[in-house]
Amino acid sequence: MVFFRRLILQDFVKTHPPSRQCVPASRELIRAYDGILPPSLLDLWRRKGLGFYGDQQLALIDPRLWQPVLDRWIISPPDAVRRIPIALTPLGVLLYYRKLTPVDEDVAFIDPVSKKTGELAWSLDEFFNQVLCKQELLEEIVSPALAQSARQQCGALVNGEVYEVDEMLLSMQMLRSAKVDALEMHRRLREAVDPPPAKAAEPTTVADALPVEYHPLFKDITRGQHWVGLYLSSYIDWYRLLALQPDGRYQLLFWRIHHKTFERIEKRLYSGRYAMARSSHGDEIVELDIALRKDSLGSDANDNRLVVMHSGGTNFLLRADELAGLAAAIGGRNLMGRSEYYFSQVALEDEWPDEPSDGRAAPAFAHLPLELQALIDVAPLRSRGGIDQCD
Template sequence: MFDRLVLPFRRLALHRFIAEHPPSRQVSRADSELVAAYEGILPASLLELWRRKGLGFYGEMQLALIDPRPWQAVLNRWIISPPDDVRRIPIALTPFGVLLYYRKLTATDEDVVFIDPVSKRTSDLAWSLDEFFNRFLCDRQSLESLISPALVRSAREECGALSSGEVYEIDQMLFSMQMLRIAKVDAFEIHRRLRDAVDPPRPTAEKPTTVADALPVEYRPGFEDVAAGQGLTGLYLSSYIDWHRLLALRADGRYNLLFWRIHHRTLERVEVRFYSGAYETSRNAQGDEIVELDIRLRTDSLGGDDNDDRLVVMHSGGTSFLLRVHDLDDIATAIDGWNEMGHSEYYFRRVTLDEAFDEEPSDGRAAPPFADLPHALQALVHVEPLRTTITHVADPNLDEEDDGEGTVMCTLDLGEDDGLRFNMPLYSPPDTGRHLKGWIREMAPHACKVGVQYRRGEDGTIEHGPVIGDILTTRAPDESLSG
């Protein structure tokens, strides 16, 4: 007989925080791209929490752990510092919009700081990230100095629980007269509005009319001598909201890649990053043409700057596109669901400097015909939508965030091996007469789990929600895939 090997159980470094403030059912694990983007930048304990538990609301106080990337520009507007100053990374948001951020001060020193968009106050909360989560947030007196339990209770009674991306806003004029009025608002919007009230930005640059106009002036010469030639030589533009990337493929096998943002109010070209190097073209096993960029990240690189290192070529409608191989799954999910290309950051389109600088739809343009898609993408797209059946529905009563509506986890009879993907949206087919919607939240080979929205009636019973036997499909209602 052999003794059974017993592996030691290892708790998360931030286990005390989790025990005191359990994650809500809406918390979802961070993807590998996000975790990799902050390896060596944020403490390993926080990355472990992202990876094993996730981002979203924790505890009755509805403290939200956030993706730093979309919040970085918000924080940078509040705190303007020299480029070589200490890096500040937003990590969490209180239910009233107070933004918490992390600083690595020296090789051995760090802290967690808050900035209140209402009072404009900022101050240290703890001198290490682990101390902030495991001590400050677990000590009642300390926590209540940051988040008032009485105000949270009043807000929930008046407005209900927060959804992702929301915070509570108190009417400050009425509050000064000892009257309380609270509303749920978009978290980004309240920060933008309150920051603009302090220092309203005015245009200081010209609105671009051509692609050349949109470029930062000092970088235009690096793209002016690149003309469209035989094969893939030429310029390719990717625009997502106010972020832009311009790629030049030169005939000599060299590339230039420019990142920049056009500020929505000042129109200044900001947050500029420039890369150059060699590129190679090849063909994959399916015959698609592939462009590989040799991207060497710099110290000021942001997470995802190297996501353009592999691009697959697509020709459709007289235009050439370069699709990021890194995002082919997401492109396929968007084509499956609503016949669009997905976020416009997923691809480049061929341009010239003198053509009009048109705004690309942020959710992506209409998908081209299936026959135009690269073979690597065709293999991921379901021409006929997948139909899956719910085999188990968890008990919504276990959901601590239940306030008349929420998301309940359901088990499906299909899984990753059958073509389902993480974060893939699922819908009730029109022929079922149901109107359910959910997203794949947990992966498994043949039985993925999907979070499906539900709603209770006035008597507390579920009047709209999933049941065993419900059919869900990968195609949004009224959408069909072009042939």
């Protein structure tokens, strides 16, 4: 792939400078879209990054996170032109790219509130360097007055957020807006369009909660010596079940349970080999060989390195990349932090757990992995073998 000395999208960058929150795209992300997205956009990703641009807080996004959302809004046959989400406005309008023919392309949009969609430009470079750089054209995509009022009311956005405006009050010439998670807003507004599906059974055991088609993969895996067995992680309505087998193989299942219908949705399964290792602190480490696919979310690889913890007669697996977050929660609140940061060992016949999203109570200090202990700067508490609740 060829990168350019001068950014082809320099006019866009000059008009909408990247914010400090922008993070250069990884080589993995660049490789994933090489030959699929125009080189000019990949060069912008590599040299300036993903994140907010300009006072309007136009966000360049990771398509892997947003592809399932766009695919739910616009359902197409398998042989249809591929739509790739590339950007998000501060009010949640999703912008996407299409390669129509070997020489033709366009940029289009879907508004989750009005449900409108349409074309914005017949060239990606033209869209960035002209449409987004001319005030009268930009105003057709982002209402400056509305975005500015929402920002004054709610403050600046952080990565992953958009402003959600109360449309009913807006029609009465009153503004009430809130900062919300962008992905969750799109999912919620899309689900509101669908007729309610038949209600599934609310789970009572771990086995009940599994999507039925995956039962055979996990039914014969039982708790064994050391680390072998099943491990469950949850966060709000997202779940992950990890099976570590005695032969060195693993299965890792991602899925959601719809909060109203209990339907098992957005399922993704990974399988491969795992290895045990020791960290520089002497902790046991489980290393999963996770190979992402086209339908993967970028966060699916966050479980590739897990630190083993033994406490209360069971095993836990902690995300190695989240030890600092775990340390802050344990030291400050005596909690384990966001429940997606860790797995706990389970059996299929166990009662379906109600794991608090901000984390369960922390174990005794002596039970924590050594690397995690080193990150908790609460020296007087170490000698007591636990962490007391802090006000």
